[in-house]
Amino acid sequence: MPARRTQVLTVDRHRPDPEAIRLAADTIRSGRLVAFPTETVYGLGANALDPDAIHRIFAAKERPAADPLIVHLDTFESVAVVAVDVPPVVAALARRFWPGPLTLILPRHARVPLSVTAGLETVAVRVPAHPVALALLAAAALPVAAPSANLFSRPSPTCAAHVLADLDGRIDVLLDAGATDVGVESTIVDVTVQPPVVRRPGGVPLEALRELLPDLGLVVRAAAADVAQVAPGQMLRHYAPRARLTLVLGGEERVRQYVLSAIQARDARQRPIGVLAPAEDVSTLSQALRTPNGERDVALQPYGSRGDPSRCARELFASLRALDARGVDEILAIAPDAPGLGLAVRDRLMRAAEGRIVDTGCTGSA
Ligand code: TXA
Ligand code: MG
Numbered sequence: 458m459p460a461r462r463t464q465v466l467t468v469d470r471h472r473p474d475p476e477a478i479r480l481a482a483d484t485i486r487s488g489r490l491v492a493f494p495t496e497t498v499y500g501l502g503a504n505a506l507d508p509d510a511i512h513r514i515f516a517a518k519e520r521p522a523a524d525p526l527i528v529h530l531d532t533f534e535s536v537a538v539v540a541v542d543v544p545p546v547v548a549a550l551a552r553r554f555w556p557g558p559l560t561l562i563l564p565r566h567a568r569v570p571l572s573v574t575a576g577l578e579t580v581a582v583r584v585p586a587h588p589v590a591l592a593l594l595a596a597a598a599l600p601v602a603a604p605s606a607n608l609f610s611r612p613s614p615t616c617a618a619h620v621l622a623d624l625d626g627r628i629d630v631l632l633d634a635g636a637t638d639v640g641v642e643s644t645i646v647d648v649t650v651q652p653p654v655v656r657r658p659g660g661v662p663l664e665a666l667r668e669l670l671p672d673l674g675l676v677v678r679a680a681a682a683d684v685a686q687v688a689p690g691q692m693l694r695h696y697a698p699r700a701r702l703t704l705v706l707g708g709e710e711r712v713r714q715y716v717l718s719a720i721q722a723r724d725a726r727q728r729p730i731g732v733l734a735p736a737e738d739v740s741t742l743s744q745a746l747r748t749p750n751g752e753r754d755v756a757l758q759p760y761g762s763r764g765d766p767s768r769c770a771r772e773l774f775a776s777l778r779a780l781d782a783r784g785v786d787e788i789l790a791i792a793p794d795a796p797g798l799g800l801a802v803r804d805r806l807m808r809a810a811e812g813r814i815v816d817t818g819c820t821g822s823a
Pocket of ligand 2: 604605613
């Protein structure tokens with residue numbers, strides 16, 4: 458049953474007020490829902506061992522039961538509470554990347570309800586690197602299942618206002634500690650298969666993981682339009698703004714030329730089109746669009762810069778929400794190149810595009 462009022466507790470991100478943490482932990486322990494910051498995005502937490510609490514997460518988010526949740530722990534040692542037959546490589550990964558934006562898929566312990574894992578015999582776990590999340594997990598003294606704290610298929614929340622926009626009145630408590638650092642969700646690595654594979658690129662770059670796991674694979678999700686036929690954990694539709702988003706791929710020059718032509722071809726009576734692009738592309742486009750009558754009817758939304766894909770990641774979801782707020786019903790998106798967090802940014806935009814991808818070719822690529 459949805460909560461009637463959401464209690465917002467503002468806390469210091471480095472030294473959260475123990476009373477606020479205690480109240481939030483008690484809320485979790487009594488089977489209710491708490492949204493809290495992690496280093497990636499805000500999560501919507503509930504007791505991972507309580508099927509009723511888990512049901513509340515799915516109801517509040519309107520999330521399909523086939524989409525499994527990540528279980529959050531405050532220490533590596535707690536992995537044994539929720540997983541069995543933990544492969545030796547997990548200790549090495551944990552030492553290097555935990556606390557941090559890495560989720561590991563492991564064989565499920567029988568005490569973890571199947572509703573957490575969408576019926577799978579595996580469970581996703583991580584130790585988040587955020588003082589507020591760690592304080593909450595320690596005080597709750599329970600494994601906490603937490604998907605991103607947004608309505609299903611909306612962009613993940615990177616600040617408390619995003620959480621409230623989607624879930625106000627549907628959750629019991631929100632710990633507000635300001636904007637998150639990483640901005641995209643954790644990297645998910647499946648260590649139940651040999652060699653291990655990345656099931657979702659995210660906050661830990663592929664390059665860093667391959668230093669420890671040289672044969673690590675990357676599963677590229679197909680642009681399946683038919684969500685119902687996709688296996689649990691592999692759903693494509695996600696991160697979507699309300700507007701129809703098209704991802705424009707290719708070399709820098711070609712991508713800009715394509716976007717420019719698409720803007721100029723529009724009828725003046727059409728609603729403004731949104732453009733989501735790194736700062737370099739936005740400044741080139743805005744110069745090209747400047748006419749004696751001012752700029753054309755376009756909402757240019759910069760996010761990060763080509764030289765700093767981590768900033769693109771940090772600003773991605775807020776920028777998608779900002780474009781929605783500007784009332785556009787169509788968005789053309791340009792992604793940074795794939796090294797570092799660029800890969801995760803591309804992945805989120807591919808999924809937001811739901812198959813609407815234009816490849817302009819690679820000539821002129823930086
Ligand atoms: O950074 C993050 O990971 C954030 C913060 C809150 O920790 N959480 C997050 O959760 O992104 P969520 O629910 O939005 O995404 C969880 C995804 C599922 O959609 C699924 O793709 C994958 O994790 N997943 C979970 N359990 C899985 C399993 N047993 N096998 C395969 N994939 C799984
Ligand atoms: Mg999510």
